[in-house]
Amino acid sequence: MTLSVRAVLARIASTACAVLFVAGMLSGAAQAATTGTIQGTIIDAATKKPVVGATVTAVAPSGRSSATTDAAGFYNLFNLSPDTYTVSVTLNGYRPIIVNGVTVVQDQTVHIDQGLAKELKVIGSTGTRSAGNLVQPNQTADVYNVSQQQLGAVTGTGGARTLYDIVQTAPGVTSTGVAGRPRIRGGDVGDVAWELDGIPINDRLTGLFTTNLSVIGMQSLELYTGGYSAQYGDAGGGVINSVVKRGTYPGFGSLTYTTQLTSPEVDVLGEYGGARPDGKLSWYIAFDHVNSYIPFANGYEPFVLSQARTASDNTNSTIYTRDVLTNFHWRPGANDDVQLFLQTGNQKLPFDVGLSGQPVYGLAQCNGAVVAPSATSTHTVTSPGISNSGLPCTVNGVNTGLQYVPLDQQNANVWYHYSNLAKVQWNHVFTDKFFMTLRAAENFNQYIFYQPFDFAVVNGVATPGAPANYASVTNGTPASGGPGWQDNYSDRRSQMYIGAADFTYTPNAHSTWYGGVSYERDNSAENYYDYSGNDGATFGLYNFSGSYPNLFLSIDYPLILPAIYAGTKQTFGKLTVEPGLRYEAETYDIPNRPDIVNANGTITKTYAYGPYGVHSWEPRFAFSWAPNMRSSIRGSYGVTSSFVPAAYVFNDSPNGTNAQSSRYDSVYYPGGGIVPERNFNADLSYSLGLRNGVDSLRVTPFWRHATNKLEAVKSYTINPVTNLPVFTGPTFFRTGIQNESTGVEFAWNHVLKGDGLSWWLGGTWVNYWGSLTAGALAGGTPYGQISASSSVLAPFLATGEMFRNSSQPPWSLSWTGDYKRGRFHADPFVLYQVGAPYNVVNNNTTCASGHFGPPPSGSTTAPFVCDAYDNQMHFARALWWSALDVGYDVVKTKQHSVTLGLMVRNLFNNPQGDVYPTTFTNYARGGTNPDVGTYGPGQVPNNLYYYAPDSTRRQVQLYLSTKF
Helix, strand or coil: CCHHHHHHHHHHHHHHHHHHHHHHHHCCCCCCCCCEEEEEEEEECCCCCECCCCEEEEEECCEEEEEECCCCCEEEEEEECCEEEEEEEECCCCCCEEEEEEEECCCCEEECCEEECCCCCCCCEECCCCCCCCCCCCCCCEEEEECHHHHHHHHCCCCCCEHHHHHCCCCCEEECCCCCCEEECCCCHHHCEEEECCEECECCCCCCECCCCECCCEEEEEEEEECCCCCCCCCCCCEEEEEECCCCCCCEEEEEEEEEECCCEEEEEEEEEEECCCCCEEEEEEEEEEEEEECCCCCCCCCCCHHHCCCCCCCCEEEEEEEEEEEEEECCCCCEEEEEEEEEEEEEEECCCCCCCCCEEEEEECECCEEECCCCCCCEEEECCECCCCCECEECCEECCEEEEEECCCCCCEEEEEEEEEEEEEEEEEECCEEEEEEEEEEEEEEEEEECECCCEECCEECCCCCCCCCCCCCCCCCCCCCCCCCEEEEEEEEEEEEEEEEEEEEECCEEEEEEEEEEEEEEEEEEEECCCCCCCCCCCCCCCCCCCEEEEEECCEEEEEEEEEEEEEEECCEEEEEEEEEEEEEECCCCCEEEEEECCEEEEEEECCCEEEEEEEEEEEEEEEEECCEEEEEEEEEEEECCCHHHCCCCCCCHHHCCCCHHHCCCCCCCCCCCEEEEEEEEEEEEECCCCCEEEEEEEEEEEEEEEEEEEEEEEECCCCCCEEEEEEEEEEEEEEEEEEEEEEEEEECCCCCEEEEEEEEEEEEEEEECCHHHHCCCCCCCCCCCCCCCHHHHHHHCCEEECCCCCCEEEEEEEEEEECCEEEEEEEEEEECCEECCCCCCCCCCCCCECCCCCCCCCCCCCECCCCCCCEECCCEEEEEEEEEEEEEECCCCEEEEEEEEECCCCCCEECCCCEECCCCCHHHCCCCCCCCCCCCCCCCCEECCEECCCCEEEEEEEEEC
């Protein structure tokens, strides 16, 4: 290399740094890498001096890459897709070396240092550690790599699974029952950052995911529980990064058909990948087609609703899911890879359960109804109109302008989900020292919640269009309360446009510098239409314009999320350190329009809103020390941030402050603040690989403290005489709540090559604490519903002191097996969780025992009496659940197979324990209520937490799968 070329490269590097800085100041969350790296140093085996000019080549079905060692013997292979590679080292005068089985995963570097010998003796091939090995020298993050083998063992061959199934097996994760939403190290479900092939799939309206979380086409998955590098943004607690497969030459494909018993279901899954012989073009497509015919009644309640318990309707409701993804790669040259990735998915979830075979009706506007516009929420129906049945739309002499129309089983209450992803990505290797990724992506997400189903009686009179003998529908209503409760149509959508650039510079074997910028603009919208009334009693609300249905909630402002990050990884012998810094911001681009407040029948313009911006600086540091090749110690401390989702910030509904989740309820309301949640994370890991080369384990104690969390609260004061909280005003959202968790995660992997039993053990213990808020006393939060008349609650409210929290199970253990013997394979899975604690706050003012009991027998108004029996904290019932996949290859060749198999989920038919707490005021003494069971010697304390079992029965799946 000449000096002029060096100067040019130096100028390019300095210019790139300047661009990074300027763009970062102008411009959300940078995405994780989708490729990995192999690097190392080649020396002369005899002299121990660097070998210059050796060619290092990595070859896998998905592609190949080459590099030449420099004056220090260093080489670097960027832009390697996740796969298993064969690495060769060649140089004239030296004996070639071949290293087989080098597994590369996204966003990680594999180090291979070799010595070349000149003797003409057979050296043979060398191996390297598998992706499942928990000892990861030079890896500063606490990351678990889920290999293809483990993916197949967790999900089984038959049936369609989601990422929930995989994530629940990982250390650091406690989920809500089987395949439930993951909580990582005590974080909330909205704290997890989901990524699919480098595209963030968390929507900015609610913070939840945007796809169906299908596992089709997945090549590899990484779960980060701590030690996040600076490139990860908006990651309150954990990162889940999955990369899809790409086509190979020769091609491959598979097709699986599954049918399920007990709860009827049919699944069809398929994939096909191919490439040109020269590798310049590859293609891959995968799909799933799932129909579940769910009998909601007769004791089977996948979505537990108490109103469905007595239902007699046996009509099956069809749940369906459709997902398709395609992945194209074009490599015009050895240093370039251009990717086009597309995904689409849709899902239908009918919740029309337990309708008892009665006629079902929904609300609609009558024919010819006319409503006069009004400046207040009181409207005049000047013409009631005529219903479809020919009756005037009048109830008790009041013009309503509304009628009931018949609904069928499939549209009384249905959710629809649509998702689309698109990405164009260019990976370019400037030199073997400098690598760049540019990407442009779109993420579209939409939920339609259609629930017109309602009571058919208003003020004791059947509404127009309803039969005279039709009393009311009491079974299957998702929420009780009266006419108009949750009769709605909701359209929630987000359109995320993302641009990002990531740079990596590795000048030598001891130093790597990286940085990046991203810019995201979201066009989000949420419109919630109320068919009947927002208070569960008022029949018929209209917009101020007189139109129907009432636009109850509206969110329609754009979001802008810029970010910039930089970090470096430096190695000093056996020690690797990685400091990093991230800056990210979010602008809520609220239009500058007047707020409308309904005061004394007039419209008052009080506040002129406009754009509101927040930002966060996030320093991070991690290290790794590898005393030898069989063990490593790593640790980290870092700060991450989560921004307040847009749905909680500003509501522009026509009804203004009278609407649910209105401007008055918002954190944007004067006196509130849209402060980002801050998460402080620290951990320390010890990893050990046993001498057998098969077993490896890792133990990681951790600490996590989250501040400025979002909660729904009320204003309150403490009465100095009674020392009791006094609540005033409406419920509103506020930040400033906090929680804290300490715990330990544990992993033991036993991975064989070839036949035999491989297994993966993951365990988590988390001690989770949270601060009590006034909103917690009203229910609807993870704290449950606690009596507000407790003197013990006062210090929690006044000081924000934290207490044991009931929203998460403290223990979670999972074991996944993969047994192979010739044509036979079996994949067992077992999950065990200790139920979450309840009775975490004592709620007594007078009882010496410290706890209230139930009211006297037959009394509904008498005060609670002392229950001297139980005032201790308890843990809800534990859950253990198992599955087994057994298959036999009736045809098996090197490239083709046909497999017949059986998958049994909930093998021993155990009820699932649901960790969502609910209040239950009718505890049976002596355990006579089968839903409650027996705690202690036959009694359950009153006004505590009740964890209902999810009565998902044993499911048996028969499948036929072929690979070609």
